[in-house]
Amino acid sequence: MNKVILLNKRPVGKPGPDDFIFVTEEMPVPAAGEILLKAKYVSVDPYIRGRMNDSKSYVPPFKLNHPVESAVVAEVIETHIEGFAKGDFVSGNLAWKQYQVSAGKGLNKIDKKAGNLSLYLGLVGMTGLTAYIGLTEIAHPKPGETLVVSGAAGAVGSVVGQIGKILGCRVVGIAGSDEKVALLTSKLHFDAAVNYKTTADMYTAIKNTCPAGVDVYFDNVGGEISNAVLANINKHARLPVCGQISMYNETKPPVGPLVQPILLTKSAKMQGFIVSDFYDKFPYAVKQLESWFKEGKLINTETVIEGFENIPQAFLDLFEGKNEGKMVVKIY
């Protein structure tokens, strides 16, 4: 029998284990024009929270009692499609199932020689693309400028900061534990990092770590952390809005200081994006990320949880900040 994870109910506020349900089904059998896939690595990401709501966002909502989906690396077990061989590895947006059939649409083949399969969910997958494209296409950082990134020890944030260093910026990260701060400043070469959980006055902390002000703020979290950074931006600052994890479990529209007066007096730009807006940039961006990785300039940081049955908990742990770097679940 095949194991599957369905959306059991739509959470109000913080999601919990009961929002998911494990079921079994007959082993799927690929027809002509289909392949059978076995999941190897499943990506869990904050944006999945949005798809659990019954409201339009940039991706359509999951259906109740249907399988949850995310980015998955899978192995081809049986093939009836030319171009896919048994033993090939692919990545794509797939269901949370141990085994599933696919017509091959939207799947990318993975170069087995590159080693670590989970890399294709992280550094050279949507995570790395999001970091690279958001930073270069929206923020256009210049050498010598100061880049602040929130959620800095998370999947996207840890790549954003490293790319900022490659591009010659002063990079300051905001994260939620002393271990994460140490990871950023020692292993990932950030110039400074601030633990927002132990810092009473974030405005002053940003001011002190960014003596020349903030030119680029790559925002993964939103809320009060962002307000503190916004109060420190320079003229012509650029503020890509990549995520708002601190807001995803809010049940009312969140309220805070209006940003328009700040953007106006600073001639600053704030821009939301999703990586799929920049589909045409993917080939170049993947090549650039792979090349920096091979040169040792970009380090892939990940938290690997093991076992299909732990996928929901791995997802829930994102909201507690339990991951360092990309959170993936390895399936045996």
Place this chain on the structure above:
Amino acid sequence: MNKVILLNKRPVGKPGPDDFIFVTEEMPVPAAGEILLKAKYVSVDPYIRGRMNDSKSYVPPFKLNHPVESAVVAEVIETHIEGFAKGDFVSGNLAWKQYQVSAGKGLNKIDKKAGNLSLYLGLVGMTGLTAYIGLTEIAHPKPGETLVVSGAAGAVGSVVGQIGKILGCRVVGIAGSDEKVALLTSKLHFDAAVNYKTTADMYTAIKNTCPAGVDVYFDNVGGEISNAVLANINKHARLPVCGQISMYNETKPPVGPLVQPILLTKSAKMQGFIVSDFYDKFPYAVKQLESWFKEGKLINTETVIEGFENIPQAFLDLFEGKNEGKMVVKIY
């Protein structure tokens, strides 16, 4: 004797007549390398409110007991600078004085043949430049898109909407009286206009007047009006922030729904600007504005107040929305 208007005190909240004081001084005498100017038209603008505060904004604050300044059209009365002849007209950032001397720096000569001198404070002055550059350089509107402009009957807004029509957009204005709504839809060719003072549910009003959603929102006012528009934006919307007149007299940082979650789910861009950020675009933009004006495609709308002694009140009236189009004071 020469009449001068000084900043008497810094307002807290709403400014009033007491914030200004009239004094007299000896008639200024131009030295070598100077010209004597007589003010003909004085521009009053909402941004002046920001300069009355003792806080850094995009322009430095006025000094207490020093003359207030704004854009002024003046006549050359006496000249000791080659290139400036008696009877020439110039525009520039000048003091609120009947007569003043200048070394000529930052002054632009006005083509007398063009007629209406106040045009150089409005349609082909900073007002028109702000409208044209904010719309074309930040929002890049495409034919068939829907443009909403707030403060639509004001100096900048009335030009933004007309340029939107020239560029092929559906244009919806937001203004504060039925007379202004009538001006927009009859004389200035807006497709629709909403009186925010008599409309209880602005969200629905925008939804109804923008059946295809909002692609560009040119924001002159901020506050609740902007929240209603933001709730109606389309994917990839562009939101130039030109002014926040509803906020200028607030004594506490204004609070409201956070825009980041909306910008994120809509891949939308919000950008503050001041026209001087785009100095290199001025020559082309002035030419374009003049040409549209001569072709009758752009109508210059203005409210002309008469008399030097009425400058402060004309400025104060901006916050009551008493102007239609550009507010100028004619000096005899």
